[in-house]
Amino acid sequence: MASTTTKLNVNSRAAAGSRAVRRLRRSGRVPGVLYGGGGEPVGFDADARELRLALAGSGAVLDLSVDGSKPTPVVLKEAQRHPVRGETIHVDLLRVNLNEAIHAVVPVELTGVEEAPGVKEGGVLEQITRELNVEALPTAIPESIVHDVGEMQIGETIVLSAVHAPEDVTLLDDLEETVIATLSPPRLQSEVSEEIEAETEVVGEDGAPAQDADGAEGSSGKE
Secondary structure, three states, X not given: OOOOEXXXXXXXXXXXXXXXXXXXHHOOEEEEEEEOOOOOOEEEEEEHXXXXXXXXXXXXXXXXXXXXXXXXEEEEEEEEEOOOOOOEEEEEEXXXXXXXXXXXXEEEEEEOXXXXXXXXXXOEEEEOOOEEEEEEOHHHOOOOEEEEOOOOOOOXXXXXXXXXXXXXXXXXXXXXXXXXXXXXXXXXXXXXXXXXXXXXXXXXXXXXXOEOOOOOXXXXXXX
Protein backbone atom coordinates (compact mmCIF):
# COMPACT_ATOMS: atom_id res chain seq x y z
CA MET A 1 0.00 0.00 0.00
CA ALA A 2 0.99 3.61 -0.47
CA SER A 3 1.74 4.08 3.22
CA THR A 4 4.61 6.49 2.57
CA THR A 5 4.78 9.62 0.47
CA THR A 6 7.30 10.70 -2.12
CA LYS A 7 8.39 14.29 -2.47
CA LEU A 8 8.16 15.92 -5.88
CA ASN A 9 9.44 19.41 -6.61
CA VAL A 10 7.90 21.24 -9.55
CA ASN A 11 8.01 24.70 -11.09
CA SER A 12 4.92 26.83 -11.57
CA ARG A 13 4.05 27.45 -15.18
CA ALA A 14 1.84 30.05 -16.81
CA ALA A 15 -0.48 29.00 -19.62
CA ALA A 16 1.42 28.79 -22.91
CA GLY A 17 0.88 27.76 -26.50
CA SER A 18 1.61 24.40 -28.07
CA ARG A 19 4.99 25.55 -29.34
CA ALA A 20 6.14 26.40 -25.82
CA VAL A 21 4.84 23.06 -24.55
CA ARG A 22 6.83 21.19 -27.22
CA ARG A 23 9.99 23.07 -26.22
CA LEU A 24 9.29 22.20 -22.60
CA ARG A 25 8.99 18.48 -23.39
CA ARG A 26 12.14 18.51 -25.52
CA SER A 27 14.02 19.89 -22.52
CA GLY A 28 12.97 16.87 -20.40
CA ARG A 29 10.08 18.51 -18.56
CA VAL A 30 6.45 17.36 -18.32
CA PRO A 31 3.63 19.93 -18.04
CA GLY A 32 0.76 19.40 -15.61
CA VAL A 33 -2.07 20.98 -13.65
CA LEU A 34 -2.88 20.72 -9.93
CA TYR A 35 -6.59 20.65 -9.02
CA GLY A 36 -8.96 20.24 -6.07
CA GLY A 37 -8.74 20.75 -2.36
CA GLY A 38 -10.64 24.04 -2.51
CA GLY A 39 -7.72 25.77 -4.21
CA GLU A 40 -7.31 27.28 -7.64
CA PRO A 41 -5.86 25.19 -10.47
CA VAL A 42 -2.09 25.62 -10.72
CA GLY A 43 -0.07 24.92 -13.85
CA PHE A 44 3.37 23.38 -13.35
CA ASP A 45 6.13 21.45 -15.03
CA ALA A 46 8.17 18.59 -13.56
CA ASP A 47 11.37 16.81 -14.43
CA ALA A 48 10.33 13.81 -16.55
CA ARG A 49 12.58 11.31 -14.76
CA GLU A 50 11.65 12.49 -11.26
CA LEU A 51 7.96 12.37 -12.16
CA ARG A 52 8.26 8.86 -13.55
CA LEU A 53 9.93 7.61 -10.37
CA ALA A 54 7.42 9.39 -8.13
CA LEU A 55 4.46 7.82 -9.95
CA ALA A 56 6.01 4.34 -10.12
CA GLY A 57 3.59 3.00 -7.50
CA SER A 58 -0.09 2.91 -8.43
CA GLY A 59 -2.07 5.11 -6.03
CA ALA A 60 1.11 6.71 -4.68
CA VAL A 61 0.65 9.82 -2.54
CA LEU A 62 3.05 12.60 -3.44
CA ASP A 63 4.20 15.54 -1.35
CA LEU A 64 4.09 18.18 -4.07
CA SER A 65 6.13 21.35 -3.62
CA VAL A 66 5.55 24.15 -6.13
CA ASP A 67 8.45 26.59 -6.39
CA GLY A 68 9.80 25.44 -3.03
CA SER A 69 6.54 26.04 -1.14
CA LYS A 70 5.20 23.89 1.70
CA PRO A 71 4.48 20.36 0.36
CA THR A 72 0.87 19.42 -0.35
CA PRO A 73 -0.34 15.77 -0.48
CA VAL A 74 -1.58 14.90 -3.96
CA VAL A 75 -2.45 11.84 -6.04
CA LEU A 76 -2.44 11.27 -9.77
CA LYS A 77 -5.80 12.14 -11.33
CA GLU A 78 -4.92 11.46 -14.97
CA ALA A 79 -1.85 10.96 -17.14
CA GLN A 80 -1.64 11.41 -20.89
CA ARG A 81 0.91 9.29 -22.74
CA HIS A 82 2.54 9.52 -26.14
CA PRO A 83 0.67 7.11 -28.46
CA VAL A 84 3.88 5.64 -29.88
CA ARG A 85 6.66 6.06 -27.32
CA GLY A 86 4.40 5.60 -24.27
CA GLU A 87 6.11 8.33 -22.28
CA THR A 88 4.06 10.68 -20.08
CA ILE A 89 3.38 13.99 -21.83
CA HIS A 90 0.92 15.60 -19.36
CA VAL A 91 -0.37 14.94 -15.84
CA ASP A 92 -3.27 16.13 -13.73
CA LEU A 93 -2.70 15.94 -9.97
CA LEU A 94 -5.37 16.17 -7.27
CA ARG A 95 -4.95 17.69 -3.81
CA VAL A 96 -6.13 15.28 -1.08
CA ASN A 97 -6.80 15.19 2.64
CA LEU A 98 -4.94 12.22 4.10
CA ASN A 99 -7.78 11.72 6.59
CA GLU A 100 -10.55 11.53 3.98
CA ALA A 101 -11.27 8.55 1.73
CA ILE A 102 -11.01 9.01 -2.02
CA HIS A 103 -12.01 6.99 -5.08
CA ALA A 104 -9.26 5.40 -7.17
CA VAL A 105 -8.78 2.87 -9.96
CA VAL A 106 -6.55 -0.11 -9.07
CA PRO A 107 -5.29 -2.88 -11.39
CA VAL A 108 -6.25 -6.53 -10.82
CA GLU A 109 -3.40 -9.07 -10.80
CA LEU A 110 -4.11 -12.78 -11.26
CA THR A 111 -1.64 -15.30 -9.84
CA GLY A 112 -1.38 -19.07 -10.16
CA VAL A 113 -2.55 -19.09 -13.78
CA GLU A 114 -0.14 -21.81 -14.91
CA GLU A 115 -1.01 -23.98 -11.89
CA ALA A 116 -4.76 -23.93 -12.51
CA PRO A 117 -6.03 -27.47 -13.28
CA GLY A 118 -8.21 -26.14 -16.08
CA VAL A 119 -5.24 -24.47 -17.77
CA LYS A 120 -3.17 -27.65 -17.48
CA GLU A 121 -5.99 -29.50 -19.25
CA GLY A 122 -5.79 -27.09 -22.17
CA GLY A 123 -8.49 -24.64 -21.12
CA VAL A 124 -8.30 -20.96 -22.02
CA LEU A 125 -8.20 -18.52 -19.08
CA GLU A 126 -9.32 -15.02 -19.97
CA GLN A 127 -9.08 -12.05 -17.62
CA ILE A 128 -12.23 -10.01 -18.22
CA THR A 129 -11.72 -7.18 -15.72
CA ARG A 130 -8.30 -5.61 -15.36
CA GLU A 131 -9.10 -2.58 -13.18
CA LEU A 132 -11.36 -2.04 -10.16
CA ASN A 133 -12.87 1.06 -8.61
CA VAL A 134 -12.09 1.34 -4.91
CA GLU A 135 -12.52 3.72 -2.00
CA ALA A 136 -9.86 4.16 0.68
CA LEU A 137 -7.74 6.70 2.49
CA PRO A 138 -5.06 8.07 0.15
CA THR A 139 -2.32 6.22 2.03
CA ALA A 140 -4.25 2.91 1.98
CA ILE A 141 -4.79 2.62 -1.77
CA PRO A 142 -3.05 -0.61 -2.88
CA GLU A 143 -0.75 -0.78 -5.90
CA SER A 144 -2.86 -3.72 -7.10
CA ILE A 145 -5.48 -6.20 -5.92
CA VAL A 146 -4.22 -9.78 -6.20
CA HIS A 147 -6.38 -12.87 -6.69
CA ASP A 148 -5.13 -16.47 -6.89
CA VAL A 149 -6.70 -18.58 -9.66
CA GLY A 150 -4.53 -21.63 -8.98
CA GLU A 151 -7.57 -23.87 -8.26
CA MET A 152 -9.67 -22.79 -11.22
CA GLN A 153 -11.38 -25.52 -13.26
CA ILE A 154 -12.67 -25.54 -16.85
CA GLY A 155 -16.09 -23.92 -17.03
CA GLU A 156 -15.63 -21.79 -13.92
CA THR A 157 -16.22 -18.05 -13.75
CA ILE A 158 -14.80 -15.80 -11.04
CA VAL A 159 -16.83 -12.74 -10.04
CA LEU A 160 -15.78 -9.85 -7.83
CA SER A 161 -17.43 -11.31 -4.72
CA ALA A 162 -14.69 -13.96 -4.66
CA VAL A 163 -11.95 -11.33 -4.53
CA HIS A 164 -10.68 -10.18 -1.15
CA ALA A 165 -9.69 -6.52 -0.97
CA PRO A 166 -7.04 -5.34 1.52
CA GLU A 167 -8.22 -4.11 4.89
CA ASP A 168 -9.74 -0.60 4.84
CA VAL A 169 -10.31 -0.79 1.07
CA THR A 170 -13.89 -0.83 -0.22
CA LEU A 171 -14.71 -2.33 -3.63
CA LEU A 172 -17.17 -0.11 -5.49
CA ASP A 173 -18.01 -2.30 -8.50
CA ASP A 174 -20.97 -4.72 -8.46
CA LEU A 175 -19.82 -7.80 -6.54
CA GLU A 176 -21.96 -10.29 -8.46
CA GLU A 177 -22.08 -8.71 -11.92
CA THR A 178 -18.38 -7.86 -12.31
CA VAL A 179 -16.67 -10.84 -13.96
CA ILE A 180 -12.97 -11.08 -13.17
CA ALA A 181 -11.98 -14.16 -15.19
CA THR A 182 -13.37 -17.15 -17.09
CA LEU A 183 -11.83 -20.51 -17.94
CA SER A 184 -13.25 -21.93 -21.17
CA PRO A 185 -12.78 -25.47 -22.56
CA PRO A 186 -10.25 -25.91 -25.37
CA ARG A 187 -11.56 -25.70 -28.92
CA LEU A 188 -11.49 -29.08 -30.64
CA GLN A 189 -9.87 -29.39 -34.04
CA SER A 190 -13.14 -30.83 -35.38
CA GLU A 191 -14.96 -27.62 -34.45
CA VAL A 192 -12.44 -25.54 -36.37
CA SER A 193 -12.71 -27.85 -39.39
CA GLU A 194 -16.51 -27.63 -39.34
CA GLU A 195 -16.34 -23.83 -39.32
CA ILE A 196 -13.97 -23.80 -42.30
CA GLU A 197 -16.21 -26.29 -44.17
CA ALA A 198 -19.30 -24.20 -43.46
CA GLU A 199 -17.61 -21.04 -44.72
CA THR A 200 -16.55 -22.87 -47.92
CA GLU A 201 -20.13 -24.00 -48.56
CA VAL A 202 -21.40 -20.45 -48.13
CA VAL A 203 -18.91 -19.19 -50.72
CA GLY A 204 -20.15 -21.85 -53.17
CA GLU A 205 -23.77 -20.84 -52.61
CA ASP A 206 -22.89 -17.19 -53.22
CA GLY A 207 -22.17 -17.75 -56.87
CA ALA A 208 -19.42 -20.32 -57.44
CA PRO A 209 -20.62 -22.94 -59.99
CA ALA A 210 -21.30 -26.40 -58.61
CA GLN A 211 -18.91 -29.06 -59.88
CA ASP A 212 -19.29 -32.79 -60.42
CA ALA A 213 -16.98 -35.43 -59.02
CA ASP A 214 -14.54 -34.95 -61.95
CA GLY A 215 -14.27 -31.24 -61.26
CA ALA A 216 -16.20 -30.28 -64.45
CA GLU A 217 -19.19 -27.97 -64.47
CA GLY A 218 -22.62 -29.52 -64.88
CA SER A 219 -23.16 -31.49 -68.15
CA SER A 220 -24.75 -29.69 -71.11
CA GLY A 221 -25.97 -32.91 -72.73
CA LYS A 222 -23.32 -32.92 -75.49
CA GLU A 223 -20.52 -35.47 -75.93
